Amino acid sequence: MGPSSMPFRFRAVTLMIRFDGVYRSYSEWPALEDVSFSVEPGEFVVLTGPSGAGKTTILRLIWMGDLPSRGRVEVAGYSSDRMRPADFPALRRKIGVVFQDFKLLPDRTVFDNVALPLQVAGTSTRAVRKRVFSLLGEMGLSHRRLSMPHELSGGEQQRVAVARAMVAHPSVLLADEPTGNLDPVVSRRVIELLVEINRSGTAVLMATHDPRQIPPRLARLIFIEQGRIKDPSDIQSVEAR
Amino acid sequence: MMGEDFHLPASLQIGLLPEWRNTERISTLAASLSGFEGVSDVVYGEDYLPGLTGLIGTLHKLDLFAGTIILVGVSLVVAGAVRLAVARRSLTVEMMTIMGASDGFVRAPFLFEGLLSGLAGSVGGLLFTYAVSQILSGSIDHSFLPGRWIGGVILLGAATGLAGSWMGLSSSLPSPRK
């Protein structure tokens, strides 16, 4: 995107996420090639493309579980080329992540799973209880707070995972195939939940190989294939297929 | 009657201050004692004393060597155990990392585990050594480690366990790569 003219510079400061000519390779083949895009605060963006396109890689670069081989990733004011060790936890506390396979800790109750991001950030026990109880209430999970993850249905597990991602009031929510393991009805419920979260001001970036789950008027679509971002005219042709 | 001509062969046993108890000072002392009037012979085990001190010196070196080996061994074992523990709890570690746990927050429980293993190792080692020395004490006159040493060994064990778990963590905690 932007060359270094003034308006663009000004805009760059207010962006939630910005990829600038990002390359990432793990072996010979690049997983990402010259990827540039940006997400504004409060936006809902759907990242879509076939399996192996590089969606998960992009999300991992956003929470900086990985750094670009070339180019730059900027998230919430942090830049991948200027990260000090203490910046990683600070950045990650502004980000919530939801995974396709939930990744709930099997040996902890629903309450303890949801409480973890707050405990990790050093929140007081009383504040943790208050926040977790109220969030579980909002999400209709109060009666499940003492259950273990394996006692829950897939839909309930994913709602717990969303609650865990949201509990610390992140500025951006990353959702990697959040409906991948769910039936269509439950999937729609999870999508509605993400839309609600977005309405309350959190930027949402969702990766999925099936963009039809999201009504187009609600979200901006970014299409990626073989590690490269395709321009919107290509997207139309893909959707027509 | 035996009469005044009869003499028992008179001998004196001499006790030495601790700082005099080494081969050189003993032989100097023996030499000057021999010069005294009326002293016919000074016997102090001159034949076996150098060999004995040499043996004790070697044993001390062996002790140091064994001690070093044990310390290195303990830290390697603890490092391996912590690496296993991290692997076993990899999902927890991964999720905490993604949630923005500080390095210390993630490491603390494993370091604690290493500390405890080091403590248990050194206390166990001391108990074992004590048992062996009790068995041997019938045949050799010696005393067990002084109290300060026992404290030192326990502290060293704990420190070694801590160092071992730090090593294990450094090689198995995920960190972003370029």
Ligand SMILES: Nc1ncnc2c1ncn2[C@@H]1O[C@H](COP(=O)(O)OP(=O)(O)OP(=O)(O)O)[C@@H](O)[C@H]1O
């Ligand atoms: N840690 C890694 N080591 C090696 N190769 C990797 C790694 N992560 C991703 N890749 C490779 O990068 C490419 C993109 O993978 P990525 O997981 O981002 O795809 P994706 O779009 O999320 O696919 P899916 O829809 O199947 O989840 C793949 O070819 C994958 O094999």
Ligand SMILES: [Mg+2]
């Ligand atoms: Mg993926």
